[in-house]
Amino acid sequence: MSNNAGKSTSVRLTLFGVGLFLVFIGLGVLFNISLAETASRVFTGTISIIIAIAGLGAIGTAFFMNVREGWSRAYWFVLGVIYLALAGAIWDNPGATAEFITVLIAGLFVLAGLVKFVMAYLNQHRTPYWGLSAVMGIITFFFGVFVLAHWPAISMPFIGMYVALEILSTGLNMIMSGLAYE
Secondary structure: OHHHHHHHHHHHHHHHHHHHHHHHHHHHHHOOHHHHHHHHHHHHHHHHHHHHHHHHHHHHHHHHOOOOOOHHHHHHHHHHHHHHHHHHHHHHOHHHHHHHHHHHHHHHHHHHHHHHHHHHHHOOOOOOOHHHHHHHHHHHHHHHHHHHHOOOOOHHHHHHHHHHHHHHHHHHHHHHHHHHOO
């Protein structure tokens, strides 16, 4: 029984420690705009590398795996070449990639805000917290509108801040999980 208690304490401390580290990193990026822009470039560079690896994997599948002859091999080869071209374009112009990702995410915020608001309104008789959900929908909607209104100038800082908020929320979630772990 003491072995389980030791393991539980170890898991709790690990979750709490990693969470605290992520909160520290997230706050650092969030309050340092140049670091946020660097995070954006790292993010787009990482996307480029992942797509390039997928392209090489597809080309490798075309030549080295046991796929059927003909169209199947051609499919994998063409897919790999497309992936490599896309990775090169992203690597060559991370600014345009950031602008595209910013518009995509802002559009999703607008749509998600509308859906949250409508769902909160439709479920107002089923949950006592429907008003909070409606307010969160309105905030999400207007945040998306704000980002779209300031696009493309906000692209690089936005992605960095978005990544920072994601790191921060993951860290807070890990801290809470560590505190709640039994």
